[in-house]
Amino acid sequence: MSQSSVLHLADLIQESVQIIDKLCKDNNFNIPDLSSPGFSTQSEAFRSNPAVADAAKITAAACMQLATSLLPPTDFLFSLAVGDSHSAAVRVCLEANVTEILREAGPEGLHVDVIAAKCGLDAPKLSRIIRYLTTHHVYREVKPDVFTNNRISGTLDTRKSLKDITANPEGKYDSAGFPALLSHHLDIDHKCSVVAWDTLKEGTTECSQELTRTIFSRGLNVNMTYWDFFKHPDNHFRHRRFGFVMQGMEAIQPSDMIFRAFNWNILGKDAIVVDVGGGIGIATMPLARRYTEINIVIQDLPNVVEEGKRFWKEKYPKALQSGRVKLETHDFFEPQPIKGVSAFIVKQVLHNWPSTYIKKLLSRLREAASKDAVLIIIDNVLPYACRVAENERTDAKEEPEPLLPNYGAVCNSAYTLDMMMMFYFNSQEPTIKQLTDLLTSTGWKIVKFRSIDPRSHFLKSVEAIPA
Ligand SMILES: C[S@@+](CC[C@H](N)C(=O)[O-])C[C@H]1O[C@@H](n2cnc3c(N)ncnc32)[C@H](O)[C@@H]1O
Numbered sequence: 001m002s003q004s005s006v007l008h009l010a011d012l013i014q015e016s017v018q019i020i021d022k023l024c025k026d027n028n029f030n031i032p033d034l035s036s037p038g039f040s041t042q043s044e045a046f047r048s049n050p051a052v053a054d055a056a057k058i059t060a061a062a063c064m065q066l067a068t069s070l071l072p073p074t075d076f077l078f079s080l081a082v083g084d085s086h087s088a089a090v091r092v093c094l095e096a097n098v099t100e101i102l103r104e105a106g107p108e109g110l111h112v113d114v115i116a117a118k119c120g121l122d123a124p125k126l127s128r129i130i131r132y133l134t135t136h137h138v139y140r141e142v143k144p145d146v147f148t149n150n151r152i153s154g155t156l157d158t159r160k161s162l163k164d165i166t167a168n169p170e171g172k173y174d175s176a177g178f179p180a181l182l183s184h185h186l187d188i189d190h191k192c193s194v195v196a197w198d199t200l201k202e203g204t205t206e207c208s209q210e211l212t213r214t215i216f217s218r219g220l221n222v223n224m225t226y227w228d229f230f231k232h233p234d235n236h237f238r239h240r241r242f243g244f245v246m247q248g249m250e251a252i253q254p255s256d257m258i259f260r261a262f263n264w265n266i267l268g269k270d271a272i273v274v275d276v277g278g279g280i281g282i283a284t285m286p287l288a289r290r291y292t293e294i295n296i297v298i299q300d301l302p303n304v305v306e307e308g309k310r311f312w313k314e315k316y317p318k319a320l321q322s323g324r325v326k327l328e329t330h331d332f333f334e335p336q337p338i339k340g341v342s343a344f345i346v347k348q349v350l351h352n353w354p355s356t357y358i359k360k361l362l363s364r365l366r367e368a369a370s371k372d373a374v375l376i377i378i379d380n381v382l383p384y385a386c387r388v389a390e391n392e393r394t395d396a397k398e399e400p401e402p403l404l405p406n407y408g409a410v411c412n413s414a415y416t417l418d419m420m421m422m423f424y425f426n427s428q429e430p431t432i433k434q435l436t437d438l439l440t441s442t443g444w445k446i447v448k449f450r451s452i453d454p455r456s457h458f459l460k461s462v463e464a465i466p467a
Pocket residue numbers: 276277278279280282283299300301304330331332333346347348349352
């Protein structure tokens with residue numbers, strides 16, 4: 001990176017920080033301190049202003065890029081490569097309830113001897129583990145060997161008492177979405193990571209499009225799909241925890257997302273909308289409430305449909321009673337039974353399937369689609385890490401130079417999800433080219449991309465019509 005790039009990044013940081021400071025003052029928000037003891041909606045409220053959120057993202061991206069260019073490259077790459085040690089330390093503290101113990105101890109903190117006694121670990125080893133995380137701003141060492149929570153370690157808090165967790169360890173992650181996600185990831189994905197190279201280099205599995213020949217199946221040493229693994233009686237706790245991971249993910253999606261995904265006003269009275277692999281219908285319920293004259297069919301597998309019927313009976317029974325909303329069993333790889341559909345929704349389904357399966361699903365919809373039908377896909381579309389022409393990206397605007405156009409490591413989560421999809425399913429979070437190829441080869445044509453979640457930059461709705 002040239003000297004001017006370094007100065008340019010420093011300027012970007014200064015400008016963005018000034019924007020954050022001014023907007024926070026104008027709107028009475030506090031910029032949270034790293035050492036504040038907890039993490040809450042309140043501590044993150046400053047980010048609810050979209051201009052602040054944008055400036056914070058630019059500042060963080062520029063800081064990370066600046067550090068990368070100024071650190072010795074070997075130091076930088078080493079710290080990237082030893083991510084497994086970070087994972088190990090987070091896992092120990094999460095599963096040993098260190099954050100809950102420190103919350104109960106209060107802001108003065110607790111000596112590691114007491115923490116270790118409460119969680120049944122060796123104090124000198126635990127001290128090194130917590131200090132390792134503290135060095136990365138997770139926890140705070142207030143005096144030698146005395147630790148306390150900060151805003152980052154607060155995210156690990158299940159908000160249960162240590163007494164309750166000890167009495168009911170299987171229920172530790174109930175209703176605790178983010179800790180459940182981390183626990184799941186550090187258990188499952190870690191086992192996948194260690195065999196990723198061995199699996200990919202083998203001629204037989206390197207190009208696998210099979211759901212039972214994955215990095216996951218090798219890492220967990222099973223001959224079954226990801227979903228069957230969780231249904232197995234030996235994995236009762238993992239299954240329970242996974243339910244709360246999904247609930248946590250759904251809870252952070254904006255409830256009005258479906259309205260940003262498509263201009264529903266253009267649908268005529270009595271239009272039929274089919275939500276393919278629609279789960280229990282969480283996404284379509286707001287649509288049914290606002291557009292009371294359209295018909296909605298939510299299709300999924302039998303057990304999910306039964307759960308969905310219970311959900312609608314409790315939350316919006318009128319829609320079921322009138323017959324305007326139906327939940328029906330349908331395997332999306334079989335011919336689509338509903339004709340005369342105005343809009344098909346396929347939300348967060350495609351990324352769970354290898355491309356051969358996606359083509360089958362999209363072909364089934366294309367066979368059933370009339371010439372006026374639209375297909376609305378909701379999924380991440382991952383940008384390239386280089387600048388491209390406008391027709392090769394989903395957004396008109398790119399991030400300012402010299403930042404990477406995808407914000408670099410700040411947008412790590414979407415690319416990590418892509419890795420997980422590869423591990424679990426031999427599937428992907430597609431790039432615009434991959435998605436276009438899948439749609440074109442099955443008789444669809446993309447007409448529009450829309451951003452639907454201000455917090456999740458790459459989550460898009462993709463509107464397609466029969467080609
Ligand atoms: C990640 S969930 C997405 C659910 C919903 N679209 C949403 O965004 O809330 C994927 C859904 O696909 C369903 N599914 C998996 N295989 C299916 C199949 N062969 N036919 C129909 N649905 C299926 C699952 O049961 C699950 O509800």
